[in-house]
Amino acid sequence: MGMSNKLILVVEDEAPIREMLKFALERADFRVTMAGNAAEGRLRIADQQPDLILMDWMMPGVSGVDFARELKNNPTTRDVPIIMVTARVEEEDKVRGLNVGCDDYVSKPFSFPELIARINAVLRRSTPGFDEETLAVAGLEVNAASQRVTAKGEPVRLGPTEYRLLHFFVSHQDRVYTREQVLDRVWGQSVYVEERTVDVHIRRLRKALEPHGFDAMIQTVRGTGYRFSEKV
Amino acid sequence: MGMSNKLILVVEDEAPIREMLKFALERADFRVTMAGNAAEGRLRIADQQPDLILMDWMMPGVSGVDFARELKNNPTTRDVPIIMVTARVEEEDKVRGLNVGCDDYVSKPFSFPELIARINAVLRRSTPGFDEETLAVAGLEVNAASQRVTAKGEPVRLGPTEYRLLHFFVSHQDRVYTREQVLDRVWGQSVYVEERTVDVHIRRLRKALEPHGFDAMIQTVRGTGYRFSEKV
DNA sequence: ACAAGTTGTTACAAATTTTTGACAGCGGTC
DNA sequence: GACCGCTGTCAAAAATTTGTAACAACTTGT
Numbered sequence: 001m002g003m004s005n006k007l008i009l010v011v012e013d014e015a016p017i018r019e020m021l022k023f024a025l026e027r028a029d030f031r032v033t034m035a036g037n038a039a040e041g042r043l044r045i046a047d048q049q050p051d052l053i054l055m056d057w058m059m060p061g062v063s064g065v066d067f068a069r070e071l072k073n074n075p076t077t078r079d080v081p082i083i084m085v086t087a088r089v090e091e092e093d094k095v096r097g098l099n100v101g102c103d104d105y106v107s108k109p110f111s112f113p114e115l116i117a118r119i120n121a122v123l124r125r126s127t128p129g130f131d132e133e134t135l136a137v138a139g140l141e142v143n144a145a146s147q148r149v150t151a152k153g154e155p156v157r158l159g160p161t162e163y164r165l166l167h168f169f170v171s172h173q174d175r176v177y178t179r180e181q182v183l184d185r186v187w188g189q190s191v192y193v194e195e196r197t198v199d200v201h202i203r204r205l206r207k208a209l210e211p212h213g214f215d216a217m218i219q220t221v222r223g224t225g226y227r228f229s230e231k232v
Numbered sequence: 233m234g235m236s237n238k239l240i241l242v243v244e245d246e247a248p249i250r251e252m253l254k255f256a257l258e259r260a261d262f263r264v265t266m267a268g269n270a271a272e273g274r275l276r277i278a279d280q281q282p283d284l285i286l287m288d289w290m291m292p293g294v295s296g297v298d299f300a301r302e303l304k305n306n307p308t309t310r311d312v313p314i315i316m317v318t319a320r321v322e323e324e325d326k327v328r329g330l331n332v333g334c335d336d337y338v339s340k341p342f343s344f345p346e347l348i349a350r351i352n353a354v355l356r357r358s359t360p361g362f363d364e365e366t367l368a369v370a371g372l373e374v375n376a377a378s379q380r381v382t383a384k385g386e387p388v389r390l391g392p393t394e395y396r397l398l399h400f401f402v403s404h405q406d407r408v409y410t411r412e413q414v415l416d417r418v419w420g421q422s423v424y425v426e427e428r429t430v431d432v433h434i435r436r437l438r439k440a441l442e443p444h445g446f447d448a449m450i451q452t453v454r455g456t457g458y459r460f461s462e463k464v
Numbered sequence: 465a466c467a468a469g470t471t472g473t474t475a476c477a478a479a480t481t482t483t484t485g486a487c488a489g490c491g492g493t494c
Numbered sequence: 495g496a497c498c499g500c501t502g503t504c505a506a507a508a509a510t511t512t513g514t515a516a517c518a519a520c521t522t523g524t
Contacts, residue, residue, distance in 0.1 A: 121416065146461065147408045147453055155464065159511055160455035196471090197513055203472065204512095222470065222521070391500055429502055431482065436500095454481065454510070 006123055007031040009050035011041040011067070012085070013059045021054065028116045038067040045077060052123055057086040081122045135170045138230050140214050142170050151212030161186070162205045169218065169228035178225040202226055238355055239263045241282035243273045243299070244317070245291045253286065260348045270299040277309060284355060285314045300334055313354045336376070339420065367402045370462050372446050374402050383444030393418070394437045401450065401460035410457040434458060 008030045012018045015036070022032045033048050035041040037059060044050065053071070057064040064084060071077040134143035139152045147163060149156040158166065168186050177185075179195040187193060206215040219227045240262045244250045247268070254264045265280050267273040269291060276282065285303070289296035296316060303309040313335040335354045338347055353376075366375040371384045379395060381388040390398065400418050401409075409417075411427040419425060438447040451459045 145408070146406045146459060147456060148406075161512075193513065194515095196515095199471065200473085200513075203474095206472095220471070393501075425502065426504095428482095428504085432484085432502075435482095435484065452482070 005029055005031050006051040007033060007048060008119070009041065009044050009048070009053045010034045011036075011038070011053060011055040011059070011064070013037060013056065017056070024112045024115070025054075025119075028112075028119075030119070038070075041067060045071075045080070050080065052119060053080055053082045054119070055082060055084055057084050083118060083122060135167070137170060137173065137217070138214075140170070140209075140212075140217070142167055151209065151214050154212060156208055156212060158205070158208055161201055162208060165201055165205055166209075169226075172228070174227065174229045174231075176221045176224050176227045182225065198226075237261055237263050238283040239265060239280060240351070241273065241276050241280070241285045242266045243268075243270070243285060243287040243291070243296070245269060245288065249288070256344045256347070257286075257351075260344075260351075262351070270302075273299060277303075277312070282312065284351060285312055286317065286351070287314060288317045290318075315350060315354060367399070369402060369405070369449070370446075372402070372441075372444075372449070374399055383441065383446055386444060388440055388444060390437070390440055393433055394440060397433055397437055398441075401458075404460070406459065406461045406463070408453045408456050408459045414457065430458075 008025055010018055010021050010025070010032060012021065012034070013036050018034055018036070022034060025032045033044050033050060035044050041053075041055075045053070055064045055068060059067075068082050068084065071080065071082065134141050134145075136142070141150045143149070144167070149158055149163065149166060164186050165182070168182070179198040182198050183191070183193065183195065202218060206218055209215040209218070216232065217228055217230060219229060221227050240257055242250055242253050242257070242264060244253065244266070245268050250266050250268070254266060257264045265276050265282060267276050273285075273287075277285075287296045287300060289300075291299075300314050300316065303312065303314065316334045316337045318337055318339045336350050338350055366373055366377070368374070373382045375381070376399065381390055381395065381398060396418050397414070400414070411430040414430050415423070415425065415427065434450060438450055441447040441450070448464070449460055449462060451461060453459050
């Protein structure tokens with residue numbers, strides 16, 4: 001299976017602690033990116049899209065609480081789990097954190113195993129169904145939470161790869177993708193399969209969509225690849 | 233909001249958790265009184281007559297179980313609903329097994345919305361006229377209070393784990409869960425069992441539901457996990 | 465029309481995933 | 495102790511999926 005380690009963003013103003021966390025997290029096989037303050041954090045989030053944010057509670061400038069609240073209020077970042085690191089066991093702060101919508105918190109001094117356990121628990125909890133919403137195009141609905149596809153209400157039976165392929169295309173409409181790109185995004189990097197495999201799966205997907213009349217939405221772009229579009 | 237808010241007594245030896253609960257409960261518009269141990273709890277009950285007691289089951293001295301049993305055996309306090317807070321999901325069974333007569337259980341870590349929901353459910357139930365908290369789907373009824381399941385009126389015999397599994401799925405319909413997630417939520421975090429164990433219990437649950445025709449509601453989502461749904 | 469390059473289609477064996485029955489350990493009861 | 499219900503683990507069987515090869519069909523440029 002995909003061994004793509006999760007990326008964790010550490011937002012912490014004190015460099016030593018930051019380094020310590022980085023070290024511990026990397027030992028636990030996570031990828032780590034770091035920020036010293038909220039502004040920098042925003043940048044990292046924008047261009048690296050971390051899977052989880054580990055944030056210090058007390059920070060100069062925009063505090064952890066405010067930053068967390070900001071992230072939770074933004075639809076783009078709402079679903080990224082946040083774990084707060086609190087300096088002291090100030091109960092009130094803890095509670096406010098939970099109120100902000102953080103997914104968990106740990107208080108210093110914490111043990112690394114505990115931290116790692118918490119992180120894993122939170123990540124596990126939120127892996128699939130990330131995007132609660134159901135994508136819909138002209139009667140074709142792809143629901144991520146239930147991992148179900150319906151065409152005009154009728155259920156469409158798909159295999160795992162077909163589902164992922166369709167999900168990918170439905171969420172990236174009107175744009176041509178080469179077979180290589182599709183392999184990267186749907187199969188995942190570091191998987192070696194023939195490019196022609198994409199064709200076969202496209203074929204299978206079309207076949208499954210055909211009885212509902214949606215097969216024409218998967219269009220062949222000769223010499224390049226495929227495109228998913230409502231338009232003909 | 234009137235002055236009719238229910239009064240909740242929190243019996244919990246750890247001050248931080250106590251404060252956290254107090255804060256959360258007050259936000260949810262309850263009045264709160266607190267006690268750090270059983271003796272203090274008796275006092276609070278005597279002079280404040282709480283509408284509900286939220287009690288940690290692990291406490292030094294007289295344990296939560298003993299205290300609860302004491303209260304349930306006393307005609308004066310027998311009718312005050314008690315919700316036990318247990319450290320882990322597995323403990324729920326143990327506590328339940330002791331047959332103390334608690335009205336509900338929550339296990340740490342719990343989410344505040346969940347806690348509040350449980351409290352409201354219990355309060356509603358103890359308020360004559362309501363017998364809430366039985367989940368029903370197309371003839372399948374799961375009653376949390378009695379921990380009993382019926383299919384079109386017929387009783388369904390389930391073991392503890394099967395019951396929890398079904399309860400979890402019935403209250404989270406139409407959504408795919410990985411085996412890992414199911415383990416987290418039904419077995420509890422920090423329990424190490426093979427993922428395949430989930431399959432086996434799913435199998436047992438299906439077998440129990442089969443004679444009633446409800447086994448098809450537990451659906452396999454190949455490559456991901458399982459889903460509970462009324463739809464085919 | 466022809467050749468060369470692309471894509472569609474099908475069949476099939478290999479790989480993966482799920483189902484199922486069996487079994488051994490545990491804690492409680494008779 | 496013997497019995498019983500419940501659990502977790504295993505491994506064989508069953509079911510589904512997946513990648514590839516082989517060939518048909520199609521497109522394009524000459």
